[in-house]
Amino acid sequence: MNLKEEKHRVELLVSFLYPGIILKGDSFTEDGEKVSNAFEPITEKKINELKASGIQKIYYDRPVLGFKGEISKPAVDQKVIDKAIDISQELENAIKAGKNLPQEGIGEVVSEFANHISSREDSVLNLLELKDFDDYTYTHSINVAMIACLMAKKMGYSEEGLKLVTTAALLHDIGKTLVPVEIVRKPAELTEEEFEIMKKHPVFGYEIIKSYSSYPVIVQKAVLLHHEKVSGKGYPLGLRGEQMGEIAQIISLADMFDAITTPRLYKPARPFWYALTEINRESGSSFSPRLSKTFVNELPSHLTEGEIFKKGSFVILNTGEIAEVIDYKYPQSLTPYINIYINSKKELVRYPIQINLQYDDSRYINSVIEDKNAIEKIMEIKNKVSTKKEIKKEELIFSQKRIEEKKEEVKEEISGDLPIEKMKESKIDVSVLKADESVLK
Numbered sequence: 001m002n003l004k005e006e007k008h009r010v011e012l013l014v015s016f017l018y019p020g021i022i023l024k025g026d027s028f029t030e031d032g033e034k035v036s037n038a039f040e041p042i043t044e045k046k047i048n049e050l051k052a053s054g055i056q057k058i059y060y061d062r063p064v065l066g067f068k069g070e071i072s073k074p075a076v077d078q079k080v081i082d083k084a085i086d087i088s089q090e091l092e093n094a095i096k097a098g099k100n101l102p103q104e105g106i107g108e109v110v111s112e113f114a115n116h117i118s119s120r121e122d123s124v125l126n127l128l129e130l131k132d133f134d135d136y137t138y139t140h141s142i143n144v145a146m147i148a149c150l151m152a153k154k155m156g157y158s159e160e161g162l163k164l165v166t167t168a169a170l171l172h173d174i175g176k177t178l179v180p181v182e183i184v185r186k187p188a189e190l191t192e193e194e195f196e197i198m199k200k201h202p203v204f205g206y207e208i209i210k211s212y213s214s215y216p217v218i219v220q221k222a223v224l225l226h227h228e229k230v231s232g233k234g235y236p237l238g239l240r241g242e243q244m245g246e247i248a249q250i251i252s253l254a255d256m257f258d259a260i261t262t263p264r265l266y267k268p269a270r271p272f273w274y275a276l277t278e279i280n281r282e283s284g285s286s287f288s289p290r291l292s293k294t295f296v297n298e299l300p301s302h303l304t305e306g307e308i309f310k311k312g313s314f315v316i317l318n319t320g321e322i323a324e325v326i327d328y329k330y331p332q333s334l335t336p337y338i339n340i341y342i343n344s345k346k347e348l349v350r351y352p353i354q355i356n357l358q359y360d361d362s363r364y365i366n367s368v369i370e371d372k373n374a375i376e377k378i379m380e381i382k383n384k385v386s387t388k389k390e391i392k393k394e395e396l397i398f399s400q401k402r403i404e405e406k407k408e409e410v411k412e413e414i415s416g417d418l419p420i421e422k423m424k425e426s427k428i429d430v431s432v433l434k435a436d437e438s439v440l441k
Contacts, residue, residue, distance in 0.1 A: 009059060009060075010059065011057055011059055011089070012058050013056060013093055014047065014051060014057065015051075015096065017042060017047045017058075018181050026038050028059055029057075030055075074125075075117050075123040075124060075146065075150075076113060076116045080113065083109055084138075085138050085142065087106055087109050088141060088170075090102050090105060094212070095174065095178070095208060107163075110145075110170065113149050113166050114159065117150050118159070124301075125143075125302055127258065127303070140259070141170055145170040147253075147299070148253075148254040149166040151250045155441070157440050157441055160440070164218055164440060165247050165251075168218070168247055168251060171209060172223055172226045172251050173201065175203065175223070177208075178201070179197060179198055179201050202235070202236050203224065205224070206224035209223055216435075217435040218436075220432050221247070221248065221432045221433060222251055225244040225245060227252065228248060229244075229252075230242070230249075233285075237428075252286065253287055256279060256286070272300070272304055273309055273334070273368065276308065276334055277334070279292050279295055279296055300333075301331075301332040306331065307328070308334060309328070309334075311325055312324065312326075313325050313368055314368070315338070315365045316367045319344045320346070323339055324338060324339045324382065333358070335357035337354065337355070337357070338354070340352065340355065341378065341385055351385065352385050
């Protein structure tokens with residue numbers, strides 16, 4: 001499916017332009033007068049000229065965004081994606097103008113997302129690939145909405161539940177519209193002071209939804225808490241355990257996955273395996289082990305049609321051991337079969353140690369070796385190692401037993417006291433945190 005040659009007309013309010021903004025197409029006024037060339041920064045002088053002339057809108061043709069990877073069976077039709085991008089821009093315009101949110105348009109997009117993702121069992125999410133920095137606001141929220149909807153489906157949410165999750169996910173970063181644009185669009189990592197300002201966006205989002213829409217408290221709660229962590233080290237309230245609720249965690253998981261796999265001006269995109277491994281690492285810290293396990297086990301086959309770890313690739317384990325991926329149960333597995341050639345002491349093993357990572361709870365893949373010289377050296381080592389050692393069945397049984405024991409040991413902490421003082425400072429309604437999410441399934 002090749003979408004790169006198609007164009008999509010975009011309307012942009014002049015009041016939202018800022019010096020240095022770059023558009024991906026030539027821009028024009030409504031009368032056809034050219035404003036800027038594609039990929040050419042719009043100057044402060046030009047913006048002032050437009051305002052002085054009473055021009056309120058400009059237009060440009062943006063190429064339709066591509067997908068993250070090749071997809072033969074996309075989960076969501078392109079026309080729905082286009083509608084989602086349009087409604088995202090309309091949403092931002094409404095907030096800037098202090099008007100009610102376009103709930104009808106949002107509802108149509110949410111319904112179509114939920115219907116498509118629910119009915120296409122063997123499809124892959126057509127996650128939007130960021131082509132230019134000015135797309136990030138829209139592509140990220142749309143990607144998070146699709147991922148969160150799929151996650152909720154895997155967890156048995158009802159049709160109404162799917163729609164509420166998708167709505168909250170689509171709106172999760174709405175508060176960033178009230179954060180200074182120079183911070184939101186900064187082409188570098190934020191300073192500590194800037195990050196403190198950015199951390200206010202969940203509260204801003206909660207206040208926007210509460211003031212300019214009639215969405216239920218469950219949506220307000222999810223938008224408010226999507227940066228909380230089960231460890232209590234999140235923001236804005238520092239909640240612990242299940243206090244943040246399930247929807248906020250689902251959105252947080254989707255948010256993390258898309259943020260890692262999307263390029264920014266100050267950092268490149270990381271591969272899917274890296275994002276999934278990071279989610280695994282954050283289990284019990286940022287997310288409930290139950291939810292992070294569902295994400296890494298149930299979603300990968302719907303995130304990509306390709307292999308997570310390619311057969312024949314060399315990897316470094318968390319133990320420091322170096323191994324080769326030799327097989328997998330399915331291409332999107334995070335736990336392939338491996339042969340270890342170098343142990344944690346950096347010593348050459350006498351025989352290849354063959355392990356099925358699915359049944360080894362002490363090891364996981366930490367990184368993939370990509371340096372050509374390093375790969376050549378490991379190939380030489382591999383050729384020196386003699387016949388493969390067969391993995392013993394009883395070893396698998398023992399490892400599986402340990403995994404089950406470990407599951408029993410994991411308890412999702414629930415703290416009883418809510419941070420009332422912080423909530424008073426932010427004027428947050430306590431009842432929002434008590435919103436019952438059990439009705440969603």
